[in-house]
Amino acid sequence: MSLRMALLGLLTAYGPASGYDLAKSFERSVAHVWQAGHSQIYPELAKMTADGLVTVEAEGARGRKIYAITPEGGAELRAWLISHDPTGPARNEVALQAFLLPLLDPGEALAVLERLRAYTERKLAELEALHAVKHASPVPEGATTGVRFGNLALDLGIRQTRTTLAWANDTIAAIGRRA
């Protein structure tokens, strides 16, 4: 369902687009929140067409198909946003490694934490780069809250990544003291 909602959201915010465009949008903007490759996106768009949530508005060069969201699609997205409680399947590889970390001896654990810290730092740098770029991007139609589409999630992502980084630093210090 989430993939479907992400696609409906992109079509609402940026207007009609092809599967290819949507796959690019995933890479660029939604990637830090939800990931999907083209091999998942194309079949999903086909199903959504069958379900009447989107239509093929036009077919362009190179077999390019332009999808547009239908009123039913808009309703589905709104309903989901308003009433779907995140099932939060809780699947976090960083946290799983943190969970299992005490099974290693202190030296190894420190090495793993350093690796996690480096990984988190890279991720933070990426998000902050996005944050810097977004000020130059246009405000899409449909953003009635006065907040630019995607910014709330970016803010949340940056805060969470900083929190993870602080945790890694504190844990390195704590284990370092013992070793």
Place this chain on the structure above:
Amino acid sequence: MSLRMALLGLLTAYGPASGYDLAKSFERSVAHVWQAGHSQIYPELAKMTADGLVTVEAEGARGRKIYAITPEGGAELRAWLISHDPTGPARNEVALQAFLLPLLDPGEALAVLERLRAYTERKLAELEALHAVKHASPVPEGATTGVRFGNLALDLGIRQTRTTLAWANDTIAAIGRRA
């Protein structure tokens, strides 16, 4: 792979256990980090037995099978912990809803944020309850870092949940000012 590693970790920390026990452990201790039901655990244990990572150490009453980790299993877990970089598939429903939120008008957006805040508060309460309980639990063997198994992840989880809560509160305030 992660499910496999979580199972190997539990077997290392708490010693031999049945599929049923492991499913319970998932509910109790790893759940906030990685989730799996018994219908996923039983077949995985069968595959792991075939791969030589665990063995059926004993068969008890009621068809109960006790699995124990093998040296190969231990090596596999260590290798994964030390060198596997989290692929971070980035699939976060809360963040996705945050991403799409500006598509709603301010009143609706506020309602969604309130729902997300309530959800996050419930989750924080659960984690803090676990935190309170853990001080009464025994220190399992294999925890050579001097940190109790699972505590690092719990700390990380609590910090992240607090961060999400703060984000929800700040965002509610920000959108409230505009509305």
Place this chain on the structure above:
DNA sequence: GATTGACATGTAAGAACTTACATGTCACTT
């Protein structure tokens, strides 16, 4: 004119995960 590379769309096989179905044991209560 040939090659390269971004554009563009798909399918296939398999792994991971969810939900529901299905079966049987043992201890304790009524």
Place this chain on the structure above:
DNA sequence: AAGTGACATGTAAGTTCTTACATGTCAATC
């Protein structure tokens, strides 16, 4: 003696996701 509920293990069908394969167009360069 029958019923309940925790114990215990599995299978089946369906969805989602990953990785790899497969095909073809168009523009620009060499």
